[in-house]
Amino acid sequence: MTDVLRVEGLVKRFGGLLATDHVSLTLRAKEVHALIGPNGAGKSTLINQLCGELAPDEGRVFIGPHDATHLSVPARVTLGLGRTFQVTSLLDDATLRENIALAVQSRAGHSFRIWDRVLGRASIWADTQALLQGSGLEDRADLPAHDISHGERKQLELLVALARKPKFLLLDEPMAGLGHVESQEMITRLQAIAQTTPMLLVEHDMDAVFALATRISVLVYGQIIASGSADEIRANPAVREAYLGAEDELC
Amino acid sequence: MRLLVFALGFGFLLAVPFLTQSIGQPALLTLASRILIYAIAAASLNFILGYGGMVSFGHAAFFGIGAYTVGILFAHHSSAEPLFGLIPGSNQMLITLPAAVLVAGLFAGLIGALSLRTGGVQFIMITLAFAQMLFFFFVSLTPYGAEDGIIIRRTNELFGLNMRDKTVLYYVILAIALVFFLALWRVVNSSFGAVLKGMRQNERRMAAIGFAPYRYKLFAFVLAGMGAGLAGALMANFLRFASPDMMHWTKSGELMIMVILGGVGSFFGPIFGAAAFLILETFLAGWSEHWPLALGLILLVVVMGTKGGISGLFDRFGGRGK
Numbered sequence: 001m002t003d004v005l006r007v008e009g010l011v012k013r014f015g016g017l018l019a020t021d022h023v024s025l026t027l028r029a030k031e032v033h034a035l036i037g038p039n040g041a042g043k044s045t046l047i048n049q050l051c052g053e054l055a056p057d058e059g060r061v062f063i064g065p066h067d068a069t070h071l072s073v074p075a076r077v078t079l080g081l082g083r084t085f086q087v088t089s090l091l092d093d094a095t096l097r098e099n100i101a102l103a104v105q106s107r108a109g110h111s112f113r114i115w116d117r118v119l120g121r122a123s124i125w126a127d128t129q130a131l132l133q134g135s136g137l138e139d140r141a142d143l144p145a146h147d148i149s150h151g152e153r154k155q156l157e158l159l160v161a162l163a164r165k166p167k168f169l170l171l172d173e174p175m176a177g178l179g180h181v182e183s184q185e186m187i188t189r190l191q192a193i194a195q196t197t198p199m200l201l202v203e204h205d206m207d208a209v210f211a212l213a214t215r216i217s218v219l220v221y222g223q224i225i226a227s228g229s230a231d232e233i234r235a236n237p238a239v240r241e242a243y244l245g246a247e248d249e250l251c
Numbered sequence: 252m253r254l255l256v257f258a259l260g261f262g263f264l265l266a267v268p269f270l271t272q273s274i275g276q277p278a279l280l281t282l283a284s285r286i287l288i289y290a291i292a293a294a295s296l297n298f299i300l301g302y303g304g305m306v307s308f309g310h311a312a313f314f315g316i317g318a319y320t321v322g323i324l325f326a327h328h329s330s331a332e333p334l335f336g337l338i339p340g341s342n343q344m345l346i347t348l349p350a351a352v353l354v355a356g357l358f359a360g361l362i363g364a365l366s367l368r369t370g371g372v373q374f375i376m377i378t379l380a381f382a383q384m385l386f387f388f389f390v391s392l393t394p395y396g397a398e399d400g401i402i403i404r405r406t407n408e409l410f411g412l413n414m415r416d417k418t419v420l421y422y423v424i425l426a427i428a429l430v431f432f433l434a435l436w437r438v439v440n441s442s443f444g445a446v447l448k449g450m451r452q453n454e455r456r457m458a459a460i461g462f463a464p465y466r467y468k469l470f471a472f473v474l475a476g477m478g479a480g481l482a483g484a485l486m487a488n489f490l491r492f493a494s495p496d497m498m499h500w501t502k503s504g505e506l507m508i509m510v511i512l513g514g515v516g517s518f519f520g521p522i523f524g525a526a527a528f529l530i531l532e533t534f535l536a537g538w539s540e541h542w543p544l545a546l547g548l549i550l551l552v553v554v555m556g557t558k559g560g561i562s563g564l565f566d567r568f569g570g571r572g573k
Contacts, residue, residue: 051459053455072458072463073458073459074458074462074463075463077458077459077460077461078461083459085456085459089455089456089459090453090456091449091452091453091456092452092453094448094449094452098445102445102446102449102457102460103460105442105445105446106460106461106462107461110442111442111443111445111446111462111467112442112443112467112470113441113442114437114438114442114443114444114474115437115438115441116441116442117440117441118440118441118442118444118445119440121442160456160460161459163460
């Protein structure tokens with residue numbers, strides 16, 4: 001079994017609204033699987049069910065060989081899930097370094113120790129420094145997270161997710177709100193990470209999707225209407241109809 | 252610099268009995284002892300409120316439990332009848348204090364396990380409800396004095412010291428407070444302390460990096476309950492009295508006011524807060540019976556006008572603020 005993440009027949013209803021309509025998808029090793037779809041297609045609802053913040057009404061979620069359908073967020077993270085938030089969600093009073101270090105500490109364990117010195121755990125701070133190095137955030141490392149720009153916060157989200165050494169990443173619109181240059185940098189960075197870590201990418205920025213994705217699935221009204229390579233998706237008439245509407249050409 | 256301020260502060264606390272003696276105000280020594288005890292209780296509340304972001308409005312429950320543990324053990328020591336026919340009473344501080352801490356921790360575990368399933372306003376209300384339940388339980392506990400409480404005829408014994416002497420008792424309390432604050436310093440700066448500070452800022456983020464909030468918050472709640480239990484045990488020894496009033500919701504409110512006055516989430520804040528509150532109470536009460544009105548105004552000024560209470564002010568004057 002090479003699927004790092006497998007979803008079978010996932011259903012989520014909000015009252016009469018079918019937000020997730022029997023969605024099945026997989027994420028394989030070495031893959032960047034992009035999930036696209038118009039606004040309100042149910043992408044965020046799906047992501048929230050995958051990471052465990054929202055319980056599905058039907059269907060199952062597997063992380064590797066484990067049935068994770070009923071596991072909490074932290075339990076799924078322990079199985080190897082790493083995620084970033086669409087609207088950045090960080091420890092705002094803590095410095096960038098502390099934000100990353102806490103994720104490293106979570107992986108290292110011993111977080112119930114009340115009689116050690118967290119500043120004395122050299123391996124945590126060394127791992128943190130290694131992540132910061134060459135990230136572009138190194139000289140901002142000791143600022144509190146609420147003092148940095150939106151683009152930098154997006155980068156920090158990614159570093160925090162990586163600090164946990166995840167087996168795969170769920171990236172919820174990593175380009176949202178980034179300028180052109182920042183987007184390009186983020187794409188380069190994600191391409192490098194994708195060499196080792198498979199990703200499920202939810203993104204509106206089509207340039208980014210086509211630059212990164214090895215497979216694209218299109219979600220419309222809670223249903224996956226098409227799945228395939230970038231070229232297949234571009235050529236698919238149903239996608240053009242549902243997703244692109246009046247636009248003539250994709251991207 | 253920091254060490255110097257700390258040494259000066261500690262030197263002052265050591266000198267308090269001589270100072271009160273030399274200015275002919277021995278009553279102030281009693282006030283100083285109470286400040287130290289309340290500082291422990293307020294600091295334990297600040298641990299979950301300031302560091303962990305859990306607004307518990309029932310913290311006095313554990314304060315009262317600690318006091319009652321000392322009182323009940325003393326009652327069984329005097330009557331020489333074991334509690335439940337099993338547990339012998341004791342008047343040894345080396346036994347009663349750890350017992351009070353453990354019992355308070357146990358209650359905090361129970362109350363926390365249920366309360367922490369909620370959050371926000373519900374958490375505030377449910378902790379208040381549990382504390383009031385305990386209050387009414389002890390009010391109706393006739394074998395131990397019901398609403399009159401338990402009189403502890405003699406302060407617990409410790410190393411054969413003369414505990415009737417106010418000065419000796421002050422130094423015992425000071426020593427225990429010092430140990431408590433050193434331990435708290437360690438916990439705040441430990442691996443667990445780092446997680447707890449994260450929980451206050453963003454639970455969703457903490458879950459996303461693999462920390463299950465409930466477990467960590469419950470552990471902190473138990474530790475805080477133990478701290479309040481220690482303070483309550485000391486208060487029972489100091490007053491030679493334990494009563495349901497010690498766990499009334501107004502006492503929880505007083506602890507919260509101390510934390511806010513001193514500075515939420517600052518390490519030394521609760522000491523300043525407890526000192527400010529009790530000094531104000533002592534002098535304003537002598538001036539008018541409507542003193543809570545003046546206290547309310549002062550609290551308003553502190554909350555609106557300072558960032559981070561008294562310790563926030565100190566930081567700014569010390570040039571360490573933002």
